[in-house]
Amino acid sequence: MLQYQQHGCGDPVVLVHGWLGGAAVWTPLVSHLSPHFEVISPDLPGFAGSADEAVPETLEGFAATIFDLLNSLGVGQFRLLGHSAGGMIAQQMALSHPDRVKKLVLVGTSCRGALPGRFETIDESITRLRAEGVKPVADYVAPIWFVDGRQSPYHDLSLKTALQATPKGAINCLSALHIWSACKLLHKIAMPTLVVCGERDRGAVVEESLTLWRGIPNAQLCIIPNCAHNVHLEAPHVFNQIVANFL
Numbered sequence: 266m267l268q269y270q271q272h273g274c275g276d277p278v279v280l281v282h283g284w285l286g287g288a289a290v291w292t293p294l295v296s297h298l299s300p301h302f303e304v305i306s307p308d309l310p311g312f313a314g315s316a317d318e319a320v321p322e323t324l325e326g327f328a329a330t331i332f333d334l335l336n337s338l339g340v341g342q343f344r345l346l347g348h349s350a351g352g353m354i355a356q357q358m359a360l361s362h363p364d365r366v367k368k369l370v371l372v373g374t375s376c377r378g379a380l381p382g383r384f385e386t387i388d389e390s391i392t393r394l395r396a397e398g399v400k401p402v403a404d405y406v407a408p409i410w411f412v413d414g415r416q417s418p419y420h421d422l423s424l425k426t427a428l429q430a431t432p433k434g435a436i437n438c439l440s441a442l443h444i445w446s447a448c449k450l451l452h453k454i455a456m457p458t459l460v461v462c463g464e465r466d467r468g469a470v471v472e473e474s475l476t477l478w479r480g481i482p483n484a485q486l487c488i489i490p491n492c493a494h495n496v497h498l499e500a501p502h503v504f505n506q507i508v509a510n511f512l
Contacts, residue, residue, distance in 0.1 A: 266318075266333070266334060266337060267307040267308060267309070267310065267315045267318060267330055267331070267333075267334045268288075268307070268308045268313070268314030268315045269288065269305055269306060269307040269308065269314075269334060270288045270291075270295070270304075270305070270306045271303065271304070271305050271306075271338075272295050272299040272303075272304045273295075273298065273299030273300060273301070273302055273303050273304050274302075274303050275301055275302045275303050276302055276303065276343070276344065276367075277302065277303045277304075277305055277335075277340050277342075277343040277344065278298055278302040278303070278304050278305070278343065278344045278345075278346065278512060279305050279306075279307075279331065279335065279340075279343050279344070279345050279346070280294065280295070280304065280305070280306040280346050280347075280351075281307070281309070281331065281345070281346065281347035281348070281351030281352075281354050281355050282306070282308070282309065282312070282313075282348060282349075282351050283347075283348045283349025283350040283351045283352070283373075283374075284349060284350040284435065284438050284439065284442075285312070285399075285402075285403055285406065285407075285426070285427035285430050285435060286309075286312060286313070286348070286349070286351070286423075286426055286427070287308050287309075287312050287313025287314065287426040287429060288306035288307065288308050288313060288314070289313065289422060289425075289426050290348075290419075290422065290423060290426055290495070290497070290498065291304075291306045291497070292422070293497070293498065293501035293505060294346075294497060294501070294504070294505050294508065297501075297505035297506075297508075297509060298505075298508075298509060298512070301509070302344070302512070305334075305335070305338070305340070305343075307330075307331055307334055309327060309330070309331075309351070309354075309434070309438070310327070310330055310434060311430060311431050311433055311434015311435065311437060311438065312429065312430045312431075312434050312435075312438075313426055313429045313430070314429075316429055316430065316431050316434065318330070320431070320433050320434050320437045320438075321437065321441065322437055322440065322441060323441050323444070323445070324353060324354055324357050324378070324441045324442065324445040325357055325361070326441070327354050327357075327438070327441065328354050328357040328358045328361060331354070331358065332358065332362065332365075335365075341365065342364075342365055342366070342367050343365065343366065343367065344366075344367050344368045344369075344370075344512050345358060345359065345366045345368070345369050345370070346369075346370035346371075346372065346508065347370070347371060347372065347374065348372040348373055348374065348495075348497060349372070349373050349374055349468060349469060349494065350374075350378075350438055350442055351374075352371040352372055352373065352374025352375075352469075353374055353375065353376075353378055353442060353445060353447070355369060355370075355371060355374075356369075356371065356374075356376065356447050356454065357445070357447065359454050359456065360447060360450055360453060360454065363453075363454075363455060363456065366456050367456060368456055368457050368458070368459075368511065368512060369454065369456050369457070369458040369459070370458070370459045370461065370508055370511065370512070371458065371459070371460050371461070371474075371477055372461045372462070372496065372497060373461070373462050373463060373466055373468060373469050373474075373494050373495075373496055374469050374473070374474075374477070375469045375473035375474075375476070375477070376446065376447045376448040376450075376451055376473070376476060376477055376480065377445070377446040377447075377448050377473075378441070378442025378443055378444070378445040378446065379442075379443060379446075380442075380468070380469055380473070381470070381472075381473070382467075382470035382472065382473070383467070383468055383469070383470075384409050384467040384468065387439050387440075387442060387443045388443070390402065390406075390439055391436055391439050391440065393405070394432055394435050394436050394439075395432075395436065398432060399427070399428060399430050399431070399432055399435055400428060402435070403424055403427035403428050403430070404424070406427070407420060407423050407424040407427055408420065409467055409468070409493070409494070410423060410468065410493055410494040410495040411423075411493050411494075411495055411498075411499055412463075412465055412491055412492060412493045412499060413499075417495075417498070417499065418498075419495065419498035419499070422498070423495060423498065448476070448480065451476075451477065451480030451481050452480065452481075452482060454481045454482070455482065455483065456483065457483045457485075457511075458477075458481045458483055458484040458485070459484070459485050459486075459487065459507075459508070459511045460474050460477045460478045460481070460484055460485065460486045460487070461474075461486075461487045461488075461489065461496060461504065461507065461508070462474035462487075462488055462489070462496065463488075463489055463491075463492030463493045463494060463495075463496035463499065464488055464489065464490045464491060464492060465491065465492060465493045466492075466493050466494045466496070467493060467494060468493075468494035469494065471488060474486065474488070485511070487507055489503060489504065489507075
């Protein structure tokens, strides 16, 4: 079973982190939401506290592990937020069980895992991981997630969390993304949806968020200026308020 953090009480909000992430990256948002919601933030298999869990080979498999956790906690309907790869997992969850997801927030993500415009291709990242391991890749990638790179206040937290990933978790997640797409299914996402991205995102470029906004019938769009991929950690006060108002 996935490791997870659980805070607050009220209607459940589920937070799904991205590649090389973990529940810890939601710390500012959890503090903001927990007075009003029950906030559940799992570590995906192969990452952070769930590093020893069996790692799926498909995005559907990653989504299933979250549903297994929620079922074990007795959670029926919930609000769902996903960042980056977690945003793709969140789309898969919303498509496979639309009756469970009351509202959806997609942050710095895309309807396709191949991610056109990414700072490097998925194949290049997988090659790096196989040749160098997690630490050099995390050292290289973490600064790209912030406009101010290593000088960002939350860079060290992101890097520390990234270093907890296993090679298999990191590689399987990327491989699962590479073969996944929901671009032709966006019209089926019927619940109210908020799409958020950083203006200077180099992981999932702004055009990918525009595609989500145009394709999902009930979508709203927020582009936060002077932020990169980890917009939730670069402008937490702005991000937290926008998300809380929507939820």
